[in-house]
Amino acid sequence: xxxxxxxxxxxxxxxxxxxxEQVVRAVADGRLxxxxxxxxxxxxxxxxxxxxxxxxxxxxDLARDGILDGHHGRGVYVAARRQxxxxxxxxxxxxxxxxxxxxxxxxxGSPPAEVRRAVEEGLSALERPVQxxxxxxxxxx
Amino acid sequence: xxxxxxxxxxxxxxxxxxxxEQVVRAVADGRLxxxxxxxxxxxxxxxxxxxxxxxxxxxxDLARDGILDGHHGRGVYVAARRQxxxxxxxxxxxxxxxxxxxxxxxxxGSPPAEVRRAVEEGLSALERPVQxxxxxxxxxx
Amino acid sequence: xxxxxxxxxxxxxxxxxxxxEQVVRAVADGRLxxxxxxxxxxxxxxxxxxxxxxxxxxxxDLARDGILDGHHGRGVYVAARRQxxxxxxxxxxxxxxxxxxxxxxxxxGSPPAEVRRAVEEGLSALERPVQxxxxxxxxxx
Amino acid sequence: xxxxxxxxxxxxxxxxxxxxEQVVRAVADGRLxxxxxxxxxxxxxxxxxxxxxxxxxxxxDLARDGILDGHHGRGVYVAARRQxxxxxxxxxxxxxxxxxxxxxxxxxGSPPAEVRRAVEEGLSALERPVQxxxxxxxxxx
DNA sequence: GTGGTCTAGACCACG
DNA sequence: GTGGTCTAGACCACC
Numbered sequence: 001x002x003x004x005x006x007x008x009x010x011x012x013x014x015x016x017x018x019x020x021e022q023v024v025r026a027v028a029d030g031r032l033x034x035x036x037x038x039x040x041x042x043x044x045x046x047x048x049x050x051x052x053x054x055x056x057x058x059x060x061d062l063a064r065d066g067i068l069d070g071h072h073g074r075g076v077y078v079a080a081r082r083q084x085x086x087x088x089x090x091x092x093x094x095x096x097x098x099x100x101x102x103x104x105x106x107x108x109g110s111p112p113a114e115v116r117r118a119v120e121e122g123l124s125a126l127e128r129p130v131q132x133x134x135x136x137x138x139x140x141x
Numbered sequence: 142x143x144x145x146x147x148x149x150x151x152x153x154x155x156x157x158x159x160x161x162e163q164v165v166r167a168v169a170d171g172r173l174x175x176x177x178x179x180x181x182x183x184x185x186x187x188x189x190x191x192x193x194x195x196x197x198x199x200x201x202d203l204a205r206d207g208i209l210d211g212h213h214g215r216g217v218y219v220a221a222r223r224q225x226x227x228x229x230x231x232x233x234x235x236x237x238x239x240x241x242x243x244x245x246x247x248x249x250g251s252p253p254a255e256v257r258r259a260v261e262e263g264l265s266a267l268e269r270p271v272q273x274x275x276x277x278x279x280x281x282x
Numbered sequence: 283x284x285x286x287x288x289x290x291x292x293x294x295x296x297x298x299x300x301x302x303e304q305v306v307r308a309v310a311d312g313r314l315x316x317x318x319x320x321x322x323x324x325x326x327x328x329x330x331x332x333x334x335x336x337x338x339x340x341x342x343d344l345a346r347d348g349i350l351d352g353h354h355g356r357g358v359y360v361a362a363r364r365q366x367x368x369x370x371x372x373x374x375x376x377x378x379x380x381x382x383x384x385x386x387x388x389x390x391g392s393p394p395a396e397v398r399r400a401v402e403e404g405l406s407a408l409e410r411p412v413q414x415x416x417x418x419x420x421x422x423x
Numbered sequence: 424x425x426x427x428x429x430x431x432x433x434x435x436x437x438x439x440x441x442x443x444e445q446v447v448r449a450v451a452d453g454r455l456x457x458x459x460x461x462x463x464x465x466x467x468x469x470x471x472x473x474x475x476x477x478x479x480x481x482x483x484d485l486a487r488d489g490i491l492d493g494h495h496g497r498g499v500y501v502a503a504r505r506q507x508x509x510x511x512x513x514x515x516x517x518x519x520x521x522x523x524x525x526x527x528x529x530x531x532g533s534p535p536a537e538v539r540r541a542v543e544e545g546l547s548a549l550e551r552p553v554q555x556x557x558x559x560x561x562x563x564x
Numbered sequence: 565g566t567g568g569t570c571t572a573g574a575c576c577a578c579g
Numbered sequence: 580g581t582g583g584t585c586t587a588g589a590c591c592a593c594c
Contacts, residue, residue, distance in 0.1 A: 122239035214578035355593035380545035404521040
């Protein structure tokens with residue numbers, strides 16, 4: 001199998017977004033090579049036990065962002081990586097994401113050191129291969 | 142000084158959440174002092190041109206998290222800081238927030254170093270409370 | 283089995299709070315098992331003849347306290363039990379609840395012994411979970 | 424001074440109720456003797472720094488329950504103690520108050536032992552003279 | 565179909 | 580005047 005996806009129905013992240021993010025990450029990691037064929041929408045939906053519409057939405061978002069290509073009946077492929085966002089836009093989105101994190105930390109009363117530790121932990125997982133589900137555990141309801 | 146709030150109706154962040162976040166940050170920054178009275182639900186709703194229920198929801202969430210304290214007929218006040226959630230719950234929420242950030246970073250193609258820099262920038266605002274300037278003339282509410 | 287809820291509109295306890303309390307007790311009693319699906323907001327609202335928002339508020343409060351877990355488009359489920367609040371916060375809330383009870387007892391002229399007896403009676407329901415009887419034919423929702 | 428009242432504006436118990444309950448308790452304790460004159464509405468309101476309407480409401484509730492008597496221009500007096508509620512009604516109210524406490528305990532995840540301890544603590548304060556404010560601290564906003 | 569957000573406006577409790 | 584509760588009904592996101 002080309003890619004190992006884990007979705008968690010217990011997460012508050014929508015399933016289509018989880019698929020999106022994990023594919024993006026797999027491409028970034030090199031676990032999915034440029035030109036490689038993705039599983040079809042229906043087969044992936046079946047193996048993940050989710051609605052095909054959900055997979056279709058993830059694939060559509062990935063195609064929109066230039067990570068995947070095709071899906072006109074001949075299969076879906078990993079596209080050549082290219083920057084779709086300007087440097088400014090990327091910085092804006094990153095700092096918005098950080099803002100959300102910091103706000104959560106402040107509202108929790110977590111000190112900066114605790115935030116840094118959590119961020120390092122989150123980032124460290126980035127550079128190592130995935131070794132299982134993340135979040136609250138897959139398929140928990 | 143009260144507080145200068147700005148909301149954007151076009152954002153994908155709900156209005157009540159925008160209010161929540163801005164109040165949290167204002168309290169963390171020291172722009173809102175403990176014991177200070179917040180604008181009333183009705184007056185804030187009027188100046189933001191949103192429904193009073195929306196403001197009420199934000200205030201209720203802030204009260205639930207121990208940031209504000211509301212009293213029947215007497216207004217809403219900035220509460221003394223206290224830890225409401227258990228250590229486990231805080232860790233759970235913090236790591237979920239980090240995961241969202243990391244996924245966003247990966248999706249943006251931002252390397253870990255860039256994430257760390259952005260986080261440090263976000264955290265730095267917490268460690269240097271506002272020093273009493275009058276601002277640039279934003280619309281106080 | 284779902285759950286048999288009854289609300290009274292004439293009570294001074296808000297409807298959303300009545301729902302909250304009954305669900306809490308049902309979970310504590312074992313009448314609602316972890317992972318079990320709750321009736322949908324709309325269907326419960328219809329059978330209780332209240333506004334869906336009222337049920338939604340009760341469900342939201344229950345989710346906030348870690349008793350239920352709701353997912354977009356997939357319904358609301360009984361969550362795994364966990365400690366959400368810090369020890370200090372729990373002690374604070376518990377002692378406030380006790381104070382209300384004691385004041386009521388004093389106002390009623392009930393001696394301490396009577397209060398202790400009533401408390402034991404109230405607590406005993408927690409320690410003997412329901413044993414699977416079908417009830418007396420209450421209107422299940 | 425005949426009676427020492429402490430009100431806490433930080434409590435979620437209405438001020439008029441706090442006054443009510445403390446007077447009831449003082450009568451039960453014997454700190455207020457039958458026939459003793461109460462401070463006037465306006466003087467009590469002034470010393471507690473609350474609205475006279477609030478004191479008036481408390482006195483009215485106390486008169487309704489047969490704890491106070493008079494206030495037709497000749498002052499308010501502690502009435503002869505008498506049972507105003509039937510045994511059944513008292514039991515019903517007490518068990519409702521216990522129900523609220525138990526529900527709170529369950530939703531907090533506090534075990535029965537913790538509840539018993541908190542109740543004992545609350546009851547023990549009953550039999551000793553008051554030695555200061557209770558709750559979150561008087562006059563805190 | 566599900567839950568989440570927002571608006572509009574009513575009514576009540578508290579001070 | 581304040582905040583809290585409830586209703587009615589709209590629109591959106593997710594599955």
